Amino acid sequence: MPFDHNHHYHPTLLKLLPPGPGRALDVGCGDGRFARRLAAAGMTVEGIDVSEEMLRRATAAGSPGPGTVAYRRADVTAEPLEPEAYAFISCLASLHHVPFETVTKFRTALAPGGTLAVLGCARPSRPADFAREIVAVPANVVARLVTAAADRLNGGPDPLPRAPVRMDFPFLDDVRREAVDLLPGSTVRRLVFWRYLLVWQKPADHPAVG
Template sequence: MPFNHNDHYHPYLLRQVPPTARRALDVGCGTGRFARRLAARGLEVDGIDPSAEAIGVATALGGERITYRHADVTTCDLPPQEYDFISCLASLHHMPFSTVTRLRDALAPGGVLAVLGCAHPSAPRDWLPWLAAVPLNLVARAVVYAGERLNGGVDPLPTAPIRDWTTTMADVRRESAELLPGSTVRVVPFWRYVLLYHHP
């Protein structure tokens, strides 16, 4: 897939970072693309991923103010109330949804948890944005493909492992309402949803 659906939402997710944020955690950071964008905004970033290969690539690519960690966020120690911003891009479906409680507890007061997730549609309101994205996706793929041909080929970096999911949007709405009171869940184009939680 030459058009990266997750990268498309980086600018939107960066706008969710609190203005006074100093520390960030990027869960499922992969090769560190979003972590580097957070660091470029002046944040101290911890990137965590269970893939040793991905962490190796991220570390090799470097980046100031970033610490990468090969670990499983469902079992590793997370300091309480430490992070002003926690991102979780297309990785929550690799773990129990209840992991959001660990991330919630790691948020500093006033911090934001931003999840860009994958789930199966449950209602017509879920299908509409995704069906509308089909022609946009074809155009975006064509543009990216043409750009790659003009610029010498595809990005040689490995991509993070991809896993299918069984979660539905009904599951996401129900569990986020229970575990993250006050959170918002919105279906967005390109077969994703965005969950935002603002810590009191």
């Protein structure tokens, strides 16, 4: 598929960045495209992923500056994260690869006032969710045609491998329920192209542990 649903939402996620430079963590960074966009916005970025191939591609692409990007291979469920270290943590189409309660690690790793942004994949649960699915089909066809035309003008689609995909998605109502329990005050919004957006801002007076 030439049209990438995750890349489509990069501008939406970038609008959630805190003002000024800061430290960011991109979980499941893949080939580093979003990590590089964070660096272009001035962030000092750490990208972690379990795929050696994706990290090789990410490293080879370098960093656009003015911020920097450093990558490491790690399983986020086992990787220690420095408490209150990050102004921004992103997780693009990767949270369903790990238990949802992994967000508690992100919660602890965020600095007070920091933002967690999850662009996730989930199965519809409510009539409104199914309505979004229906709307997405024709919109996706149009987007694919436009992207395919652009690829032809630019020498063809990217021949390099894509990140591994797991299709075992949770139900969106389960995501909503667990977000209420583990990230009080968070919002979960269904997006058009088979994604949801979970946003949580850590209160400035949030306890340092937990």
